[in-house]
Amino acid sequence: MVGxxxxxxxxxxxxxxxxxxxxxxxxxxxxASEEQLTALRAELEVSKNELQLTRNTMDETGMRLxxxxxxxSAALSSGKFGPYNTETTLVYRRSITDLGGDYSSNTGxxxxxxxxxxxxxxxxxxxxxxxxxxxxxxxDNQRIIHNSKQTDGNTFISNAAVLHLNQGDEVYMxxxxxxxxxxxxxxxxxxxxxLLYSM
Numbered sequence: 791m792v793g794x795x796x797x798x799x800x801x802x803x804x805x806x807x808x809x810x811x812x813x814x815x816x817x818x819x820x821x822a823s824e825e826q827l828t829a830l831r832a833e834l835e836v837s838k839n840e841l842q843l844t845r846n847t848m849d850e851t852g853m854r855l856x857x858x859x860x861x862x863s864a865a866l867s868s869g870k871f872g873p874y875n876t877e878t879t880l881v882y883r884r885s886i887t888d889l890g891g892d893y894s895s896n897t898g899x900x901x902x903x904x905x906x907x908x909x910x911x912x913x914x915x916x917x918x919x920x921x922x923x924x925x926x927x928x929x930d931n932q933r934i935i936h937n938s939k940q941t942d943g944n945t946f947i948s949n950a951a952v953l954h955l956n957q958g959d960e961v962y963m964x965x966x967x968x969x970x971x972x973x974x975x976x977x978x979x980x981x982x983x984x985l986l987y988s989m
Contacts, residue, residue, distance in 0.1 A: 858904050860985035862893035865977040872970035873921065880925070880963040880971075882981045898981075899962045902955035906988035911950040912963055915978035916941040916971050924966030929953055938966065946978070952986065 864882035871880070881898035893900045902908065914937070916923040923945060924938030937947045953961065963981050965971060973979045 858890070858985060858988055860890040860892055860903060862888045862900060863980060863982035864893060864895060866971065866973040866979040868974045870970065870972055872965050873968045874965065875967055877926070877967050878965045880965050899960050900983055902957055902959045904988045905956045907986040908953050908955050908983055909950065909986055910953060910961055910983040912981045913946060913948040913979065914971055915944070915946045917944045918970060918972065919943050922969045923947060923971060924969040926964045926966060927951060928962050928964060930960055
């Protein structure tokens with residue numbers, strides 16, 4: 791009877807030892823699974839970030855492909871402008887075209903809606919004999935073009951430039967000091983621009 795109990799006790803000990811080994815193996819597998827789960831979560835987070843970056847890039851590309859429509863052309867209102875003793879911003883109040891609404895006929899300033907390459911053109915006219923005529927094209931506070939001529943009656947000047955602008959940059963025209971312009975309803979004095987392509 792004692793021998794049977796010892797045998798039974800040994801069997802239980804063996805079973806407990808076996809269960810402890812199995813339990814240890816299960817704990818190791820659970821620990822490994824938790825590490826794999828943590829690694830998978832990290833990979834998933836990286837994938838989510840990459841997907842969001844791809845979506846953002848696609849949105850930007852789509853906007854470029856769909857094309858932002860930007861074009862304006864404006865003329866001075868009728869009258870005599872200048873001469874003034876200081877350089878003065880020209881406000882082209884007669885809007886001919888303003889696709890995108892980025893030219894202000896109140897201030898004479900074009901504000902770039904997107905980063906890109908833009909084309910600008912202007913024409914100026916004066917009819918007063920012997921009076922100087924000079925205009926300047928500005929990008930923000932930097933003069934880009936200066937055009938001038940001594941007027942000998944119905945004299946025109948014209949020029950153009952392609953500018954790289956960032957969103958929010960401003961382009962405008964100024965009448966040089968001690969110079970004059972003339973305009974009537976024939977639209978002699980114009981300021982125009984359009985977006986070539988966004989970047």
